[in-house]
Amino acid sequence: KQEVTQIPAALSVPEGENLVLNCSFTDSAIYNLQWFRQDPGKGLTSLLLIQSSQREQTSGRLNASLDKSSGRSTLYIAASQPGDSATYLCAARDNYGQNFVFGPGTRLSVLP
Amino acid sequence: GAVVSQHPSRVICKSGTSVKIECRSLDFQATTMFWYRQFPKKSLMLMATSNEGSKATYEQGVEKDKFLINHASLTLSTLTVTSAHPEDSSFYICSASIWEGTQYFGPGTRLLVL
Numbered sequence: 001k002q003e004v005t006q007i008p009a010a011l012s013v014p015e016g017e018n019l020v021l022n023c024s025f026t027d028s029a030i031y032n033l034q035w036f037r038q039d040p041g042k043g044l045t046s047l048l049l050i051q052s053s054q055r056e057q058t059s060g061r062l063n064a065s066l067d068k069s070s071g072r073s074t075l076y077i078a079a080s081q082p083g084d085s086a087t088y089l090c091a092a093r094d095n096y097g098q099n100f101v102f103g104p105g106t107r108l109s110v111l112p
Numbered sequence: 113g114a115v116v117s118q119h120p121s122r123v124i125c126k127s128g129t130s131v132k133i134e135c136r137s138l139d140f141q142a143t144t145m146f147w148y149r150q151f152p153k154k155s156l157m158l159m160a161t162s163n164e165g166s167k168a169t170y171e172q173g174v175e176k177d178k179f180l181i182n183h184a185s186l187t188l189s190t191l192t193v194t195s196a197h198p199e200d201s202s203f204y205i206c207s208a209s210i211w212e213g214t215q216y217f218g219p220g221t222r223l224l225v226l
Contacts, residue, residue, distance in 0.1 A: 089156070100158070102157070
């Protein structure tokens with residue numbers, strides 16, 4: 001059974017810093033891995049999707065990498081801004097293309 | 113494109129009543145819809161997967177008689193929380209996809225049972 005963990009659980013940084021969020025999964029037979037952002041009391045916003053055959057994806061200040069062999073993904077946020085404050089979730093989708101297994105999330109606070 | 117809506121966004125009900133939450137794919141036909149539940153300060157957990165026209169597949173530990181899922185059309189799935197109790201208070205999110213394609217998430221429904 002796939003298990004997804006995220007480290008750290010919470011992170012507080014000053015504005016302008018670059019930061020890395022970590023995601024680990026136990027079963028490397030994934031279809032894809034996706035990073036989401038969740039604002040308090042809100043739904044999910046998809047940030048980046050990495051297919052199992054890809055190593056990384058970039059969108060603006062965000063870069064996500066995937067290493068299936070080690071069961072890891074990282075989300076790199078460059079030049080953080082207070083508006084980046086949110087909970088970041090990673091989710092692994094199984095090889096049959098069905099449901100996601102979500103990590104517990106990293107709560108990020110970027111201080112002005 | 114690929115917008116998924118949920119209604120209502122918030123609902124407060126008395127214990128013992130039933131609550132229906134709708135999930136709609138607005139601009140595409142979703143063959144598969146997923147229902148997730150999020151407990152406070154915890155991650156999302158899949159409750160069930162539903163394919164249009166067939167019975168939903170529930171995850172272990174999810175009571176199918178309590179959480180009724182209907183996926184009657186390619187654009188609508190409903191989750192009914194029957195005889196709701198305070199412990200059912202949670203944030204419910206649906207997602208929709210075309211077969212094994214990208215999942216698009218709804219904005220979520222916050223349920224508070226008094």
